[in-house]
Amino acid sequence: SQQGEEDPQALSIQEGENATMNCSYKTSINNLQWYRQNSGRGLVHLILIRSNEREKHSGRLRVTLDTSKKSSSLLITASRAADTASYFCATAGRETSGSRLTFGEGTQLTVNP
Amino acid sequence: GAVVSQHPSWVICKSGTSVKIECRSLDFQATTMFWYRQFPKQSLMLMATSNEGSKATYEQGVEKDKFLINHASLTLSTLTVTSAHPEDSSFYICSAGNGVGGEKLFFGSGTQLSVL
Numbered sequence: 581s582q583q584g585e586e587d588p589q590a591l592s593i594q595e596g597e598n599a600t601m602n603c604s605y606k607t608s609i610n611n612l613q614w615y616r617q618n619s620g621r622g623l624v625h626l627i628l629i630r631s632n633e634r635e636k637h638s639g640r641l642r643v644t645l646d647t648s649k650k651s652s653s654l655l656i657t658a659s660r661a662a663d664t665a666s667y668f669c670a671t672a673g674r675e676t677s678g679s680r681l682t683f684g685e686g687t688q689l690t691v692n693p
Numbered sequence: 694g695a696v697v698s699q700h701p702s703w704v705i706c707k708s709g710t711s712v713k714i715e716c717r718s719l720d721f722q723a724t725t726m727f728w729y730r731q732f733p734k735q736s737l738m739l740m741a742t743s744n745e746g747s748k749a750t751y752e753q754g755v756e757k758d759k760f761l762i763n764h765a766s767l768t769l770s771t772l773t774v775t776s777a778h779p780e781d782s783s784f785y786i787c788s789a790g791n792g793v794g795g796e797k798l799f800f801g802s803g804t805q806l807s808v809l
Contacts, residue, residue: 622800683736686736
């Protein structure tokens with residue numbers, strides 16, 4: 581079942597601005613991951629945050645996790661036109677094998693030059 | 694990083710024919726691979742989990758006789774869409790974990806199937 585819900589569904593910003601995407605889930609998780617997908621392509625792993633972590637950084641990416649609210653956010657700072665893509669959160673549940681992920685609905689990010 | 698190669702990138706076929714899609718892990722062994730289907734502007738829908746040397750595990754509502762999965766080696770899984778119909782037209786993506794903690798997944802580039 582699809583448990584991840586993301587908002588906004590679509591986000592359009594200007595280059596240089598920050599972009600924030602949110603993800604909510606329903607069940608207990610081992611970890612939550614964020615992926616990026618360019619149109620018509622496969623997904624690329626961006627960052628993984630474990631259930632016992634609250635915040636993680638990778639370059640211009642910042643991910644937070646609030647297990648009490650079952651939610652996560654992805655912040656992209658100083659956005660670039662090349663950041664234009666769809667972004668998906670995915671959860672690895674405690675009840676399932678480590679690699680079986682449930683994906684959210686995704687956020688389509690458009691960064692205007 | 695680990696690389697997953699998926700072929701073909703796109704295929705057009707006539708209704709009633711079968712189409713095979715290959716997913717290879719190029720620099721690591723993948724005991725488990727996953728097959729997804731994605732419609733335009735939608736999320737990935739897990740179709741099945743492919744296990745090396747054993748039968749695939751299909752998600753509810755996915756016809757196992759329609760979507761044949763073979764995972765004969767640690768580096769290759771194939772998805773065959775049998776007797777394809779226009780409603781099977783979709784973007785199909787495979788992924789594999791590198792077995793280290795079974796955490797993040799590496800994705801193929803996807804296959805756009807169009808059935809005429």
